[in-house]
Amino acid sequence: MRRKFVAGNWKMNGSLAANAALLSQIQSAIQLPMQSKTPAVSVQADCDIAVCVPAPYLAQCQALLAGGPIALGGQDVSAQTAGAFTGDTAASMLHELGCAYVIVGHSERRAGYAETNAQVAQKALQALAAGLTPIICVGETLAQREAGQTNAIVGTQLAALLDVLPADQVGKLVVAYEPVWAIGTGKTATPEMAQEVHAMLRAMLVARHAQQGMTVRILYGGSMKPENAAELMAMADIDGGLIGGAALKAADFLAIIAAASAVTK
Ligand code: 13P
Numbered sequence: 001m002r003r004k005f006v007a008g009n010w011k012m013n014g015s016l017a018a019n020a021a022l023l024s025q026i027q028s029a030i031q032l033p034m035q036s037k038t039p040a041v042s043v044q045a046d047c048d049i050a051v052c053v054p055a056p057y058l059a060q061c062q063a064l065l066a067g068g069p070i071a072l073g074g075q076d077v078s079a080q081t082a083g084a085f086t087g088d089t090a091a092s093m094l095h096e097l098g099c100a101y102v103i104v105g106h107s108e109r110r111a112g113y114a115e116t117n118a119q120v121a122q123k124a125l126q127a128l129a130a131g132l133t134p135i136i137c138v139g140e141t142l143a144q145r146e147a148g149q150t151n152a153i154v155g156t157q158l159a160a161l162l163d164v165l166p167a168d169q170v171g172k173l174v175v176a177y178e179p180v181w182a183i184g185t186g187k188t189a190t191p192e193m194a195q196e197v198h199a200m201l202r203a204m205l206v207a208r209h210a211q212q213g214m215t216v217r218i219l220y221g222g223s224m225k226p227e228n229a230a231e232l233m234a235m236a237d238i239d240g241g242l243i244g245g246a247a248l249k250a251a252d253f254l255a256i257i258a259a260a261s262a263v264t265k
Contacts, residue, residue, distance in 0.1 A: 004047035004233060004260040005174065005217050005240035007135060008247025009075065009103060012054055019057055023064045025250035030069055030257070043254045045069060046261040047240065050101050051247065052135075055089050062098035073101030073135070076109060079122035081129075091130030102127045103242075105157070106137045107180045117160035124161050128169050135174040135242065136161055137221070138201070142181035150179075151200050158201060162208055171212035174219060175201055176242040182222025184244060191231045191238070194220045198237035226255035233263045 014022075030049075031042045052073035053061045065072055078088035094102055104127060105120035124134040138157040140150045158175065165173075177197050179189050189197075198218045205213030220232050221242030232238050240260055246252035 002215065002217050002239045004263060005050070005219060006047055006243065006253075006257050006260045007050040007052060007073065007101065007174075007176075007219065007240070008243050008253055009052045009106070009221070010054060010247060011075070011108070011244060013248055014054060014057055016057070016060060019053070019060060020064060022248065022250055023051070023061065023070070026253055027065075027068050027070065029250070029254050032069055043258045044261050045257050047257060049257060052101065052103050058094070058097040058099065065098075071100040072098050073103065074099050074132075075103050075106070077102045077104060077123050077127050077132070077134075079119050079126060081126065091126040091132055094127075095130045095132055099132055101133045101135055101174070103135045103137060103176075107139050107178060107183060111180070117157055120157070121161040121164050124173070125164065128165075128172060133172055133174055135176050135219070137176045137178050137242070139178040139180050139183075139222070145179065145181065150197060154197055155200065155204060158204060162204070167209060167212075170205070170209045171215050174217050175205075176219040176221050177201060178221035178242060180222075184223070186223050188223040188225075188228050188232075189220070191228075191235050194232060195235035195237060198235065202237045224256065226252050226259065229256045229259040230263065233260055 029043050030045045050071040050073045052075050061072055074094040077091045082090055104123040109115050124136050127134040138154045140153040144153050182189055201218055205216050217239035219240045219242045220238050224241040224243050225246045
């Protein structure tokens, strides 16, 4: 069975004060299995948890999260190793600042910065080489969905990485299916719609790598919130969530963690 994974993507939000307040509220409420003390507000956490924060706040969040159950992640990484790439962040730098994860190929970067499938694949390879787990985002626009191209678009996005990924690295991936039309819009894919795409991604992974393909976690992202998290994560191939807006509200993020921890399939 794949362990559920709830990752917050803070996007370009936060401040030193707001980050400290948010993480303190979340951390003080999380109760791990077998832990005796019960916090005032408590959420049983039996899933993996991460927050992907803006690069300038990595050091702050590394210190705030040290020793706790929440892992740290970046939101993007350079496709290059080091050198004259002004503004880029190397995978080794993220690793040095305590990141376990990094998001690659988010649709906001694909659309806003014209990132190609090939560049996203290079970013994922850089992340893996530095010891990070890449969370590779795939997803179709509304126009593509309406044109019946969802599987082709999403499949091509994942294939670009699988084509260059050494077989022994496949098990280290996390995939996030984020339909572009559901991001930040309040429109969520129904559990059945999401599962259909997740099942296609799973089939692709398994066709290439029978055993490791079954262990890869495929997250859903796009207006996941406390009201819909449980039913989405109950689907066979939805192994957690990549959470935007709801990750900025402690109560909502905690409720999604609780939902993930309660799902048994
Ligand atoms: P929202 O949860 O705000 O729709 O964002 C999803 C997302 O883009 C996570 O990466």
